[in-house]
Amino acid sequence: MAARADRHMLYQRAVQEPAAEVAFISAEFRRLRNRRALRLREDFCGTAAVCCAWVKSGRDRTAVGVDLSRPTLDWGIGHNLARLTPDQRGRVTLLERNVLKPGPRGRGADVVMAGNFSWWVFTTRADLLRYFRGVRAALAVGGVFILDIYGGWESMKEQRDRRVIGGKERGFTYIWDQAKFDPVTNRMTAHIHFRMRDGSRQRRSFTYEWRLWTIPEVRDALADAGFARTIVYWEGEDKDGEGDGNFTPAEHAEQCPAFISYIAALE
Ligand SMILES: C[S@@+](CC[C@H](N)C(=O)[O-])C[C@H]1O[C@@H](n2cnc3c(N)ncnc32)[C@H](O)[C@@H]1O
Incomplete structure (x- = not known):
């Protein structure tokens, strides 16, 4: 999937x-x-x-x-x-x-x-x-x-946040992955991954190199x-x-x- x-x-x-x-x-x-x-x-x-x-x-x-x-x-x-x-x-x-x-x-x-x-x-x-x-x-x-x-303080944490997106036929899990945060520069690397209902994954569908302002x-x-x-x-x-x-x-x-x-x- x-x-x-x-x-x-x-x-x-x-x-x-x-x-x-x-x-x-x-x-x-x-x-x-x-x-x-x-x-x-x-x-x-x-x-x-x-x-x-x-x-x-x-x-x-x-x-x-x-x-x-x-x-x-x-x-x-x-x-x-x-x-x-x-x-x-x-x-x-x-x-x-x-x-x-x-x-x-x-x-x-x-x-x-x-x-x-x-x-x-x-x-x-x-x-x-x-x-x-x-x-x-x-x-x-x-x-x-x-x-x-x-x-908020979680925006600076290296963490993953999961959210189930509904729909019986078309549901999936959205994963917001704050992979890296540098407290000196506030530079961060974040990815979006998706997990489908059959357990298959799209890894790093999107990647962002950002500064947290x-x-x-x-x-x-x-x-x-x-x-x-x-x-x-x-x-x-x-x-x-x-x-x-x-x-x-x-x-x-x-x-x-x-x-x-x-x-x-x-x-
Ligand atoms: C996080 S997506 C945002 C998509 C949509 N606007 C939204 O609200 O979800 C970031 C988009 O910014 C574009 N982008 C990044 N840097 C840009 C720049 N300097 N000028 C124009 N577009 C840029 C990327 O191609 C990408 O489509």
Whole structure:
């Protein structure tokens, strides 16, 4: 089963929730700017799942996805864009480019979104600032930059986290493997593996060489890049103490072993 399984399909089912992402971005943009966000730039878009959800969420919405990997973009075209109507597809532009140089078609976005911590690929503050300054310059007037981040003491542990992804016919186990963490540099190596129902495995389907950034470091860098204000969104808890998927602005929070949070940066 593992040999036949499609790693991008497994990835999307395990770690992406594009409709929820779009709902969060839309609601927050309206709350902050009192208007609808129309043009999205999805940085590190991979298979462009969020671009597709964005154009589906409104006939007046357009999306630009930026990613370096031609094969990953092609997978997105063949599997995600292929499911859109011709009108929706016509409102998505995919750029095979470095997010540091997205070019003129990457300009004028109401929202630039960098999801699933992909911006951790920048391992020096100089590169991170270069990226943030570029995003700021590319935003439309009143535009908002939204990125996500994870943290908590477990984020620095060499450990494996397993999650069963449901579905009687199509269930599998997603394994997030924090293989190496260097406390001097905060550089980390992480892999994603998948274990199928018959016990077969796809090992190292994805590997990330990242630097773990913390919320205060990022807020400082965003300020240095010229953003006037940053907002941190903290997730609420359900009755079992698990994240409930509702993110609200917070200047303080209780410590916890692992969290995912959003940061918005504004003019
Ligand atoms: C963790 S995946 C993120 C996929 C998707 N955006 C998500 O939220 O799950 C990281 C993606 O970033 C792309 N990437 C890495 N460095 C990049 C860069 N400097 N510019 C553009 N894309 C980059 C990789 O090709 C890969 O598709």
